[in-house]
Amino acid sequence: MTQTPSPPPSKSHGRKSISASATPRSLTEDTRLARAWTAQIITLLPQAFPGVLAESLTGKALRDGLWQLDTVDLRQFGEGRHRNVDDTPAGGGAGMVLRADVMGRAIDHALGRSPGPLVYLSPRGRRFDQQMARDWASLPGIKMICGRFEGLDQRVLDHYRIAEVSLGDFVMTGGEIAAQAMLDATVRLLPGVLGNADSTTDESHSDGLLEHPQYTRPAEWQGLTIPEVLMSGHHGEIAKWRQAQAQELTRTRRPDLWTARRTKD
Known part of the structure; x- marks a missing residue:
């Protein structure tokens, strides 16, 4: 059997x-x-x-x-x-x-x-x-x-x-x-995985753009400093600077993404 x-x-x-x-x-x-x-x-x-x-x-x-x-x-x-x-x-x-x-x-x-x-x-x-x-x-x-x-x-x-x-x-x-x-x-996009929901909205490809440059301490390293606007505490100006940086990076490094985004808009 x-x-x-x-x-x-x-x-x-x-x-x-x-x-x-x-x-x-x-x-x-x-x-x-x-x-x-x-x-x-x-x-x-x-x-x-x-x-x-x-x-x-x-x-x-x-x-x-x-x-x-x-x-x-x-x-x-x-x-x-x-x-x-x-x-x-x-x-x-x-x-x-x-x-x-x-x-x-x-x-x-x-x-x-x-x-x-x-x-x-x-x-x-x-x-x-x-x-x-x-x-x-x-x-x-x-x-x-x-x-x-x-x-x-x-x-x-x-x-x-x-x-x-x-x-x-x-x-x-x-x-x-x-x-x-x-x-x-x-x-990483599942609820609760990252803890901070903003982490998934302010990063590369979240809105069709590459992410803006990031900086942290120390304020000066190898003669290079953090952009002044990021140290200003003016959140509106910081947001505008980051958006402009993201757009320029996308336009120069990923023209395919830039074109697709502009076509979508």
Whole structure:
């Protein structure tokens, strides 16, 4: 008599509740937070997570249950004794392609675990930006597929109507680093993560502009001084100076952003 295999393991990072404990909770324990914003990652490298996301404010928010991270190990859905996940490209060519049947099983397993749209991290996708981070932060969560090798069988993208998203105009060995970068940009926008809500409104790309220059103590360093207006205490003049600096930086360094902003206005 054969036994039906149990669902392949996934790993959830976060905590169920905020409570005192003599033993610190692990970021890798298998828990589900009912209302926390959830990032679900389908990857061949589940051990790469949470990675840098376990540090600083995103790590604190993860431990405090403001969001959770759920990794799905693609290898567990592989074919045969060796859990193969890829095969040679149809029509020939270099490299290997992630199989449709393997990825399909992983996606079906993931779909019932948490809410949120499914995206595939791909250099041919729409470029990730601050607005997309805001959009994701407003959702219950996001599901990410980290590509490897030469990519993913196109039929998977077509069948599940998966949106493709790119970190930038370059190629990486896999989507794991891109996923962490996008999640960092998104998680910091979640309520309570930064603490100061103004932090997300007065920074680069918040209103289509690059951020103005920043200064702090000492007042003089290497013969260079802080601009006088910033030391004046006149908040209206400081705001005008910062806005002018942001506009000039954007115009000279990112004419694409400057043109898009002026067209929008």
